[in-house]
Amino acid sequence: MATNGYRILLPTDGSYPAIAATVRAIEMAKDRKAQLIILNVSEQVTAAGMERIAEDSALMRTAGIDGVAYARDMASKAGIPMEIVRREGAVVGEIVRAAADMDVDIIVMGSSTIKGLPGLYLGSVSRGVIKDAPCDVVVVKLTEEEMKKAVQLAHDIAAAMKLPPVKFDISDITRSRKFKVGIGLLAVYSVTYLLFTVLGTFIKNPDSVLDLSVFSLPMLGTNLGIVFGMVVIFMAIIMAVVFNWYAGRSERGSGGE
Amino acid sequence: MAYEFKPVAFALFVLITLITLAISVYASRRVRTAGHYYVAGGGVKWFVNGIAFAGDYLSAASFLGIAGLIAFSGYDGFMYAIGFLAGWIIALFLIAEPLRKIGKYTFGDALAAKFKDRRVRLMASISAIVVSVFYLIPQMVGAGSIVQPLLGLDYEVGVLIVGMVVVLIVATAGMVSTTWVQFIKGFLLLFAALGLTIGVLMVAGLGPIEFIGDFVSNPSVTVPTTGGGEISYPGEAFMSPGIKYKDPWDFVSLALGLILGTAALPHILIRYYTVPKPSDARKSTVVAIIAIGAFYVLVLFLGLGANYFQTLDPSNQNLSAPLLAEYIGGEVFFAIISSIAFATILGTVSGLIMAASGAIAHDIYTEYMGRRGDDKKTLRVSKVTAVAVGIVAIVLGIAMKGQNVAFLVGLAFAIAASANIPALLCMLFWKKTTSQGIIAGILVGLVLSIGLILISPTFMGADAAFFSLYNPGIISIPIGFLVTIGVSLMTQKSVEEKKAKTAADS
Secondary structure, three states: OOOOOEEEEEOOOOOOHHHHHHHHHHHHHHHOOEEEEEEEEEEOOOOOOOHHHHHHHHHOOOOOOOHHHHHHHHHHHHHOOOOEEEEEEOHHHHHHHHHHHOOEEEEEEEEOOOOHHHHHHOOOOOHHHHOOOOOOEEEEEHHHHHHHHHHHHHHHHHOOOOOOOOOOOOOOHHOHHHHHHHHHHHHHHHHHHHHHHHHHHHHHHOOOOOOOOOHOOOEEOOOOHHHHHHHHHHHHHHHHHHHHHHHHHHHHOOOOO | OOOOOOOHHHHHHHHHHHHHHHHHHHHHHHHHHHHOOOOOOOHHHHHHHHHHHHHHHOOOHHHHHOOOOOOOOHHHHHHHHHHHHHHHHHHHHHHHHHHHOOOOOOOHHHHHHHOOOOHHHHHHHHHHHHHHHHHHHHHHHHHHHHHHHHHHHOHHHHHHHHHHHHHHHHOOOOOOOOOOHHHHHHHHHHHHHHHHHHHHHHHOOOOOHHHHHHHHHHEEEEEEOOOOOOEEEEEHHOOOOOOOOOOHHHHHHHHHHHHHHHHOOOOOHHHHHHHOOOOHHHHHHHHHHHHHHHHHHHHHHHHHHHHHOOOOOOOOHHHHHHHHHHHHHHHHHHHHHHHHHHHHHHHHHHHHHHHHHHHHHHHHHHHHHHOOOOHHHHHHHHHHHHHHHHHHHHHHHHHOOOOOHHHHHHHHHHHHHHHHHHHHHHHHHHHOOOOOHHHHHHHHHHHHHHHHHHOOHHEEEEEHHHOOOOOOOHHHHHHHHHHHHHHHHOOOOHHHHHHHHHHHHH
16 A cells, blocks of 8 residues: 555554554554554663562553554554564653654554552653643543553453463583583582681680680771671672673673673 | 551651552653653663662662571671672573573473474473562562561451462552562662661761671670570681681572572563663663672671670561661661662562463463463463462461561572572583483472472481582582483483484474
8 A cells, every 4th residue: 555655653562552542543554554663672671570460560561462463564554564673761752752763644542541549650751741741742531441452452452362381501601601601600609608607606716715716816906706797798899890891701702792 | 576567657657668659650650651762861761770670689688688687697697798699690691692592581481383283382481480489489488577676566467468468469459560560669769779878877976897807806795595595606607607607618508599699580680671672681780789798798797796786686587777767867777778678578478479370271270271362261370370379478488477578589580590400500511411301301400409408407407308408509509400401411312313303294
């Protein structure tokens, strides 16, 4: 299908509102003979696994499907020319920047109105995009009937999609020099820790009338126990820093990760 | 010791807690929705994550528990600090990168993906729930301890209030990101410990080495007892091992549990995946090790300071650091320290309850029982679970009144290490591991470590105990390995037959 140069940007993360936006964006692309640009922004938020799950449920991102794959399949079924763009960064900023970079005519997106405390916490992406976008923005509100259809379709696709098999081959890591250096450092540290434990508990101070541990031997104004303990603590810090430096160097040497 | 309600301290406490929450809301909102893509520029994330790591790890155990242990048992408490740090070295060198490479975010997910056996997932999630509950107990004990001097309320009421507040947050509001809370809290904790240490040294008028030396050469270090009396130890005895643990094997057992425990805690390992690149994950671990190591050096001064100024409550060791703060800096400083400790507990408790209810809702309900597709029901299951786990934690927290928080966390570490470390290491580094081996190893590690704790002096009293060591690790961790390896070897044949069969079929 020939296009008339009209470009629609569809940001999607696989959430229900995004799937609703996908449905609408494809209708619009058909009507206007437009080109569809599918955008996925992976956020670099420092959130732990459970927090991700929590955020997913707050954003209704629980369809469990790849939003980009869904939009791609829908678009190719409808015969709409498309382009897929993946970016990393803060969601709103990346959407706005992509819209400017790719000179799109309109952004079609879901309304991520989040209710309750998570809403206060997460803020609204659509509101941010409306504020800063260089072009028109359509925030999709589907009817209940349309939404049901979209959700059903999303579930069907999710069920049909097979997750790629997990690779359990970690031999490239275990064979790497970096990992071996790490094991070496770990061995040195383990021996020190073992020595610390055994010395502190089983070996007695020959001078002590109280039958105390050898750790009670005076040393550097304190005693052996405090000095050895501090050595074990600072050894961990130094090893971590040295390993980080070495690993960083070897990663750069091999041309990144 | 009787405590009165302190209105100024309480007002400050509420204020600081609210400010912490407000800052974290603002920060996480900004990162998410700000119109600029260079928000929190690329170089900062691993640092934030590293401090959040430290904030997550330095729970009530480190701040309240270890300081208390050092104040009452001298060097034996310092052993905890060293062991808690040592665990990170194992996580950094041995576990982090291989586990990340597999691309599964939790221990249970990784095991289930490798063995494709639903029973493995069930076993791993049971282990996650049990470890979470055992880790929750000390947090509850810490919470009850803090509320006592702040509000003048009974310990039991304190545990109940904290438990209910957290359950309410988790069950009604849903779940909000805690990374920024952990980051701010980690930072505050480090500064508080530094400030308190400087205060101790200034009030005592001694340099850091002189201060420790003063203890070593002190002819009698006194510790109050619950009966109203006191015990004196010669300084050289107080500053070397043997006050709390008379049996050397108890120390070895503790040391083993601590070094292997960190890498086995599900809520810690999860943080490896919060930054996008493996190199960032490594960098944040390094930041965490520096922060945690520095903190444990400072904690030695907090514990000794509490003893030096005798800010000790014999019925509750966990109050040593807050009471020290009150002595050094008055009510204001006391309020600051208490609110930091409280924020610490709140963050850790909600994280643990989420992890436990997540294990039940995600792993057991959705994956094991196969109830997919109904998100509302799954969410309800997770909320009901959160309430149930919260109630269990409140009850156990009240039952464990008066126990030292760090000691209780030490037990949680031993359980985690016994159940999870053999499975984790065998899965990663030993090709012959079978799903039966994993299931048997986790089960035996879990049952044995908890069983040994139940018949230890902690529960049965020093004289009646069937098992004389306080810490089960020295028995239960090696047996966990033996069972995992043994059962795997015994079930090799059936795996090979299956392989041969599938090969013949295809």
